[in-house]
Amino acid sequence: MTSLAPAPARPGSDERLAARHPVARLLRRPEMGALVAALAIFTYFSLATNAFLSPAGAATWLYSASLFGIMAVAVAMLMIGGEFDLSAGAMTGTTGLLVGAFTTQYGMNLWFAMLLALVIALAVGAANGFLVVKTGIPSFIVTLATFFILQGVNLAGTKLITGQVAIQGMTLVPDFAAGKAIFGSTIPVLGLDLKVSIFWWIGITALASWLLLRTRYGNWIFAIGGQLQSAVQTGVPVRRTRIGLFMGTAAAGWLVGMLSLFDVATVQATTGIGQEFVYIICAVVGGCLLTGGYGSAIGAALGALIYGMILQGIVFAQWDNNWLKAFLGGMLLLAVLVNLSVRRQAGVRA
């Protein structure tokens, strides 16, 4: 028989909390703003255009969102750790170009070329991190330099090797089909022909969420971005963690580089340039504070989803493409204002 006596309080609960509804708890999460915005934009374009909800249309904006989403999630982790990476966009080009050049120009084995490109990307990321940690120069400046270096090398190097501004002929490389199966295939789901990058995006977002919320590294990342000195005092391995975050964005750059390479079998030397700020905007729209210490991977993924929907929605609605930029700027400003109030609520007494 069940007793009528009140159940003993769970450890960690408090009678003054009884009124807090699960919905109220959800509303405190950093990605809530982005979720509401994503639903609104989805509804708008679904009603305003016919193509948006069609199977082909949905697959298109999901694909767009996926490539930005993978980068935005990695950039969000870095931003939660209190840093920026402006070289993340150019890195997607660099890695694709490296694999293209290694295989088509020097006849290197495809898998080895990909591994080598990953190692180079990780080395560049580690160099970014090392410089920031060692010298204390703001990462904004360090990675701005890396961005220009990569941009220059991408263009000049490609021209030097191929005489053109793109690398082509990837389809002739042995094992290309196997690579395409992993990075460039299309998977039919419920009548939608979804690019495999969408599944990579979901996987990376899940992995990043788990890392941030359920591992020690996550705790350390929030602490480093929130209050570096406190992290040092409590014995957090600060240098290792920060360098690891820069290597994370570089690795994500490599993944996106591979996803684009195998999708179209061609790499433009300008790939990824100008996208570094889009990643940051996606992360901020998803709830990341520009000052670090707060944000979420799911939020950044939603930010990228919003970007993908607007990017393609504007095309479907047959508007002038340039409205995208204006829209993006407005979203960023709005998101920053919302995030500011979050910080006021939680951190003002610090």
Next chain:
Amino acid sequence: MSGANPAAAILAVRGIGKVYGSVIALTDISTSVSAGEVLCVLGDNGAGKSTLLKVLAGVHPHSTGELLLDGEAVRFDGPRQALDAGIATVHQDLAIVPLMPVWRNFFLGAELSAGRGPFSRLKVAEMRAHTSEQLARMGIDLRDVDQPIGTLSGGERQSVAIARAIYFGARVVILDEPTSALGVKQAGVVLRYVAQARDRGLAVVFVTHNPHHAYPVGDRFLVLNRGASLGEFDKAGISIAELTRLMAGGAELDTLAREIERG
């Protein structure tokens, strides 16, 4: 002067001194602290309180004299060594991250996790429960350990930082000006908490420039001035008025009072 029994002391210094280059920051200080005792280190700015604290916390090694841990002479090469020996210091900035939940702050740098290598995961429920249990045991009544620690009051944050030090195995807790930034009520919260820690058998070193905060909770008072000891007193041996007068420089204060009156 001193009523302490040095043999029972967890932490003691004997004739200790510290020299930074050509600056003599501390000379010939002797004191000790035992379990269940609060030693207050008092002094005005520049008296040498921070230097003594840094020597005890292992931040800077001492130049002369002896540092005794459980009666054995030791020399700390860093804060980590002092921490491992059970000497925890709660610095003025508290080493907290305002935007993070209370429980994540509580376990920061010493998270409980299960599993190995890349698959290890945080024991979230356990850490939450431990945090609220530890805080409740010390009389800190928190509504929600999931709230950002920045939303707590100054006294509560100070108390959480002390509770954290105790939970992670401290036998000696060194508090650096824990009440200096707080209002009267919040300072009271912290003092009550210091008393709790003492009652649980911890040795507490309470560094402060405020005799009104030190006197109610202290067992013994070491008064520093210009890097030297002005004496160590039992509570029975000194009144709060005398303590205040001694700290303020005694005769200097009388002169000051006369000057101000004339002006």
